[in-house]
Amino acid sequence: MSDLSSIDLSVSWLGQTMPGCLYNASGVWCREEAELEAVRTSAAAAVISKSATLSAREGNPEPRYHRTALGSINSMGLPNHGFAYYLDYARRYDYGCGKPLFLSLSGMTLDDNLIMLRTLAAAGLPAIPEVNLSCPNVPGKPQLGYDFVTTTEALNAFDRAWPGRYGVKLPPYFDPAHFAAMADILNRHPRLAFVTCINSIGNGLVVDVDSESVTIKPKDGLGGLGGDYVLPTALANVREFYRLLPGKDIVGCGGVKSGKEAFMHILAGARAVQVGTCLHHEGPAAFARIAAELAALMLAKGYRSLEAFRGKLRTL
Numbered sequence: 357m358s359d360l361s362s363i364d365l366s367v368s369w370l371g372q373t374m375p376g377c378l379y380n381a382s383g384v385w386c387r388e389e390a391e392l393e394a395v396r397t398s399a400a401a402a403v404i405s406k407s408a409t410l411s412a413r414e415g416n417p418e419p420r421y422h423r424t425a426l427g428s429i430n431s432m433g434l435p436n437h438g439f440a441y442y443l444d445y446a447r448r449y450d451y452g453c454g455k456p457l458f459l460s461l462s463g464m465t466l467d468d469n470l471i472m473l474r475t476l477a478a479a480g481l482p483a484i485p486e487v488n489l490s491c492p493n494v495p496g497k498p499q500l501g502y503d504f505v506t507t508t509e510a511l512n513a514f515d516r517a518w519p520g521r522y523g524v525k526l527p528p529y530f531d532p533a534h535f536a537a538m539a540d541i542l543n544r545h546p547r548l549a550f551v552t553c554i555n556s557i558g559n560g561l562v563v564d565v566d567s568e569s570v571t572i573k574p575k576d577g578l579g580g581l582g583g584d585y586v587l588p589t590a591l592a593n594v595r596e597f598y599r600l601l602p603g604k605d606i607v608g609c610g611g612v613k614s615g616k617e618a619f620m621h622i623l624a625g626a627r628a629v630q631v632g633t634c635l636h637h638e639g640p641a642a643f644a645r646i647a648a649e650l651a652a653l654m655l656a657k658g659y660r661s662l663e664a665f666r667g668k669l670r671t672l
């Protein structure tokens with residue numbers, strides 16, 4: 357066969373097989389239950405919820421998201437309905453659909469994260485936590501993933517609070533010494549099964565020439581960059597952690613707007629691929645389009661499965 361139906365985009369990881377490799381990045385189409393369900397019933401292969409804090413948050417003042425020709429800048433500030441809302445969704449989630457549910461957790465303190473992990477563990481659900489170590493948008497709260505000592509303490513505590521497999525969402529790193537240092541920390545945690553690379557590139561500044569102004573209100577205009585701006589940095593993080601974290605899975609996130617970028621992430625080593633800015637702009641129909649483009653690219657290259665090229669990026 358040489359048609360698209362012969363292309364297998366399924367992904368086996370975390371003890372299950374999901375029907376494709378694409379799902380939403382936490383933060384996009386996942387704050388409201390209706391959005392989560394729209395993702396679940398689309399061509400996405402999994403669902404992840406908006407980063408939950410223990411109590412609901414309004415987030416930062418508007419405008420807090422701005423679209424640009426190259427992507428986006430945001431400083432949402434973790435607006436969410438609070439952990440109980442997403443736990444309730446997880447209790448009612450249709451796990452039989454074959455699409456894993458990930459719950460993103462972003463406690464304002466370590467204790468908050470531990471309470472959420474323990475509560476989730478007590479609920480005995482198949483939902484898998486992705487702990488967000490990298491939100492750049494809460495004024496006065498640094499990104500945990502840039503503080504290696506605090507990250508070490510947090511992961512040690514997560515291991516005690518949560519009995520199963522889990523993942524973390526990392527900020528982008530920019531120096532080989534930091535890749536190595538973070539990998540050394542992550543490798544000490546066998547149940548840390550996956551890392552999602554990357555969150556937005558934090559604290560960028562987009563300037564509007566006409567108004568001579570910043571484009572978002574929080575933090576005097578500083579915000580996380582997504583879209584085309586971040587693709588090369590995301591790929592570097594995926595590739596480096598793929599090489600440095602044997603036995604763990606890497607979820608690629610950053611700059612995916614077509615099958616081509618999804619292919620690049622998998623070539624760099626990603627097990628699965630999240631879509632953020634493009635999903636924000638296009639809605640859940642993006643998953644079917646990107647999956648079809650990825651399948652067409654694989655067909656043209658003679659690859660039938662993602663395993664055939666995952667991590668096989670060539671160097672010169």
Ligand code: SIN
Pocket residue numbers: 383407430431432433434435488490491492493494555556580
């Ligand atoms: C936000 O709510 O500010 C975005 C979340 C994140 O970047 O982790």
